Amino acid sequence: MYAHVIQKTNRREGPIQLLAALIFGVALVLAQTITAHAKMPESFADLAESVSPSVVNITTSTTVAGVQSGPGPIVPEGSPLEDFFNDFLDRQDEGRRPQRSSALGSGFVISEDGFIVTNNHVIDKADEIEIEFYSGKRLEATVIGTDPKTDIALLKVESDQPLPFVPFGDSDAARVGDWVMAVGNPLGQGFSVSAGIVSARDRALSGTYDDYIQTDAAINRGNSGGPLFNTEGQVVGVNTAILSPTGGSIGIGFAMSSKVVTKVVDQLKEFGETRRGWLGVRIQDITDDVAEAMGLEKTAGALVTDVPDGPSKDAGMQAGDVITTFDGAEVSDTRELVRIVGNTTVGKAVRVVVIRDGNTETLKVTLGRREDAENTAVPAVAEKEADPQEKLMFGMTVSALNDELRTQLDLSDDDTGLVVTDVSEDSTAFEKGVRAGDLIVEAGQQRIETLKDFEARIDDAKEAGRKSFLMLIRRQGDPRFVALPLDE
Incomplete structure (x- = not known):
């Protein structure tokens, strides 16, 4: 391509045109070279080699109560068959005794002193948790804390030597199309590596605080709790779920973003539990017809439907207020508001901007703790039909x-x-x-x-x-x- 440009300009153009053509040709060749290198990494081998020592296999053991298949035989006392049936029942009791059940999962070390991140569902109800390292070393782990809402758990092992660990990366910097690599224990095949791209961002499955990265890197059963790496060797997600009619990978996997995980891990490490901010309101999304009925300029924000006793009521918030800004951040919908509030420190005084009767007002709300509020029972109202004056x-x-x-x-x-x-x-x-x-x-x-x-x-x-x-x-x-x- 470069030689062709030179020949063409030598035949028809002067010195200035020739120089311009040369610059264009060099730029074109460089652009093509850069594009070719950006299309696909030559290999993930160096990345896999560097991070694998920090990825672990997790084996859990749980005691499962024995199940009796049905009522046993009744033998009259003193019957000649009494001894025979007593021996028979003793053998049956062997099968009804509590059994041990095992499960496999993945995790990764985040500090040299032995803190390990995994999914809550990997270790839920486990009596024993064994960690297997890439080197073959095995250690028992204890649970520091869990968060079922984001399906994250923090474990701890004690080691005589500093452990290799991996850092978290910025999941917000991950773009659709970026290369990522998943490492874990799929289907019991430990320390397995798969690669793909970020297929989508900001996916929600069923949780209030969901912020999943979708990827086509192969994720299967046993990958749960394992890390999703960017090409810099940083953890941008925790592999948590797959979308599949068969139970196997079909190229749609979900990893909880590191933006969510790091906040949860920090709280579990400090408190052994999560402590999320609580605004103390019930809310719903703004629809086009609701916006028109309220005279709003745009369909955005969170509409307050109720203000029970709590932080917002103390601050003067009212049902019918539309929350547009929370602590300096614009609020687009209820999901975003819940996430922002949950990530805000308990006890922090924040400014909340609302639209009330067409006017903008700023309220100062001191946040409570969501976990405390969720433990408070709310009386239900029975739904029955009535037929009075109508x-x-x-x-x-x-x-x-x-x-x-x-x-x-x-x-x-x-x-x-x-x-x-x-x-x-x-x-x-x-x-x-x-x-x-x-x-x-x-x-x-x-x-x-x-x-x-x-x-x-x-x-x-x-x-x-x-x-x-x-x-x-x-x-x-x-x-x-x-x-x-x-x-x-």
């Missing part, structure tokens, strides 16, 4: 509260609002999940107690030119905003 609105039949309804729905004297007694199945309200037994506590972001209040809020929304009408409903104690079209 009026049809938006395809819903609603009624003002009375003593009979309070008893049927187990509501207190402090509860106010309208009860939904029936919902037409072809209505938008039914489509959006409104059901008989729901309690409408707010309409147009104002408290209501009577049918007259409800109708007045509808008229206010129409006069304001709204296309949708916002209601706050409660079902079994859980609040939720619902936006209904005013033209229905």
Whole structure:
């Protein structure tokens, strides 16, 4: 390519054009060379050799109670067959005695003094945990702490010699298309290496704090708890799950990002448990119709549906507030807010920006601890149908509260609002999940107690030119905003 450019310019161009062509040709050749080298590493051998001593196989043992297959025979006392059946039952008891069950997994050493990271499900309920190192050395491990919400566990072994370890990397720097390498104990085949790319980022499976890296590096049973490395030998994820109809790798694996893991590990190391921040509100995502009904400029933020006793209530937050910023970070949806709050230090005073009645307000909230709040029981409300005085609105039949309804729905004297007694199945309200037994506590972001209040809020929304009408409903104690079209 370079020679061709020279020949062409010598035939037709002057010195300046020739120089430009030469520069272009050199740049083109260099670009092609760089691209060729960037396409694929020549080998992962050096990387595998450097990190393998820090990756471990984990074998757990669990005592499983023996199972009796059915009722034993009954032999009359003094029968000639009594001794025979007693011997028979003794032999059967051997099979019903507690048995030992073993499981295999992976992990990796993160410090020379023997801290090891793995998945919680690898060591859950284990009586004994044995760590096998690349060198063949075996050590017993103890559990420092676990976090079922992110499926992370921190173990510790005692060693006479400093142990080889690997550092965490920045998972946020991992881009879709980057090369990664998984090391672990798949299907009992210890210290196995597989390579692939980052297929997707920020995947959520079922957990509140999920932040998974998706990869096509082969991950199978036994890889759980093992590290996912970048090409610098840094751990950017902990291999946790696969998506497969057969139970084997089909090229869709998930590793919990190091951004999440490092925070969990630090807390487990310091406290033996997690200590996540707690804002103390119930929230839901902002939908397009809810945003329109509230007059919001964009569909973003987290809509507060309830403020029980706790940090936010003490700070003056109200149901109907839209949280847009938390501690300086923009909030796009509820999932992001939960993650940001959970990663914030317990007891920290943070500034929370909310939109209330079209205006922006800043609240200062001192965070509580989520784990403490989750251990507090929340009374449930029984869901039952009622059939008192009724009026049809938006395809819903609603009624003002009375003593009979309070008893049927187990509501207190402090509860106010309208009860939904029936919902037409072809209505938008039914489509959006409104059901008989729901309690409408707010309409147009104002408290209501009577049918007259409800109708007045509808008229206010129409006069304001709204296309949708916002209601706050409660079902079994859980609040939720619902936006209904005013033209229905």
